[in-house]
Amino acid sequence: AQRVTQPEKLLSVFKGAPVELKCNYSYSGSPELFWYVQYSRQRLQLLLRHISRESIKGFTADLNKGETSFHLKKPFAQEEDSAMYYCALSRLTGGGNKLTFGTGTQLKVEL
Amino acid sequence: DTGVSQDPRHKITKRGQNVTFRCDPISEHNRLYWYRQTLGQGPEFLTYFQNEAQLEKSRLLSDRFSAERPKGSFSTLEIQRTEQGDSAMYLCASSLDRQGWQETQYFGPGTRLLVL
Numbered sequence: 001a002q003r004v005t006q007p008e009k010l011l012s013v014f015k016g017a018p019v020e021l022k023c024n025y026s027y028s029g030s031p032e033l034f035w036y037v038q039y040s041r042q043r044l045q046l047l048l049r050h051i052s053r054e055s056i057k058g059f060t061a062d063l064n065k066g067e068t069s070f071h072l073k074k075p076f077a078q079e080e081d082s083a084m085y086y087c088a089l090s091r092l093t094g095g096g097n098k099l100t101f102g103t104g105t106q107l108k109v110e111l
Numbered sequence: 112d113t114g115v116s117q118d119p120r121h122k123i124t125k126r127g128q129n130v131t132f133r134c135d136p137i138s139e140h141n142r143l144y145w146y147r148q149t150l151g152q153g154p155e156f157l158t159y160f161q162n163e164a165q166l167e168k169s170r171l172l173s174d175r176f177s178a179e180r181p182k183g184s185f186s187t188l189e190i191q192r193t194e195q196g197d198s199a200m201y202l203c204a205s206s207l208d209r210q211g212w213q214e215t216q217y218f219g220p221g222t223r224l225l226v227l
Contacts, residue, residue: 004153043114044154044202044218051213086153097206097214098144098167101153 002027004087006102013077014110021072021105023061023087031089033063033070034099038084047072047085057081077109113137115205115219123225124193131189132222136205143186144216145178146202147171154202160186161208193226200224 005024013019025031033050048056050063050070061072070087086104090097116135124130136143141162146154157176158168162183172178175193180186190197200223204216 009151043220046215046217049213049215088153097216098156098159099146099154099216100156103151103153 002031002089002100004089004100004102006085006087006105008105009103010106010108012108012110015079016076019072019074019077019081019107019109021085021087021107023070023072023102025068025070025087025089027068027089027091029091031091032097033061034088034090035059035061035070035072036086036088036101038086040083044086077107079109079111082107082109115203115217117201117203117219117222119222120220121223121225123227125227126193126195128193129189129191130193130224131187132201132203132224134186134188134203134205134219136184136186136203137207137217138184140205140207140217141183142206142208142214142216143180144204144206145186145188146204148200148202148221149198157188190224193224195226198224198226 003026035047037047038044059074084104087102088099118133144159145157148154157172158178160180163180175191178188200221202221203219206214206216
């Protein structure tokens with residue numbers, strides 16, 4: 001069975017502080033990992049995916065297969081980063097890439 | 112707005128009634144997904160379509176639930192004999208499946224259902 005675990009429901013940091021949102025997963029095959037973000041009153045949207053290996057809005061995430069983790073990091077938090085963040089996985093290849101989501105972490109950036 | 116749209120945005124119904132939700136995907140997107148999200152949880156997969164074919168259904172999708180995508184464009188999700196446990200946000204997402212293309216699911220705003 002595939003599962004995504006986000007241990008923190010709420011993470012509060014000060015503006016300018018580093019951010020790390022934790023995500024661990026279990027999956028029997030080769031997964032693709034994603035981070036989705038939902039800003040207040042907006043729809044869920046893709047932030048980044050591991051195969052792209054890119055930085056979006058200053059966020060990065062590295063897939064660690066040994067630790068089965070895909071933590072989201074940003075060196076300096078901004079107020080506009082306050083949002084709900086969901087880690088998700090799907091299978092890397094094959095048809096029907098249904099997403100399995102974690103329970104989400106609410107990030108609050110305080111001034 | 113060329114994004115995924117869902118209708119209605121909110122629905123309040125009484126237990127035992129039937130409800131139907133509609134999802135209009137981004138045009139030319141051939142895949143359409145339905146998810147359900149309850150309070151404090153992430154979205155959970157319900158079912159997905161490749162064009163008009165429903166290719167996978169979750170065990171969450173009881174026989175009271177039925178989804179269609181008759182012409183490979185918009186989709187409907189019907190819940191018969193609603194129960195209070197059906198109260199949730201129902202999300203639709205669409206994507207383009209194409210060889211050599213990184214599939215990205217684009218989500219709609221959701222339909223919030225409250226069963227009294």
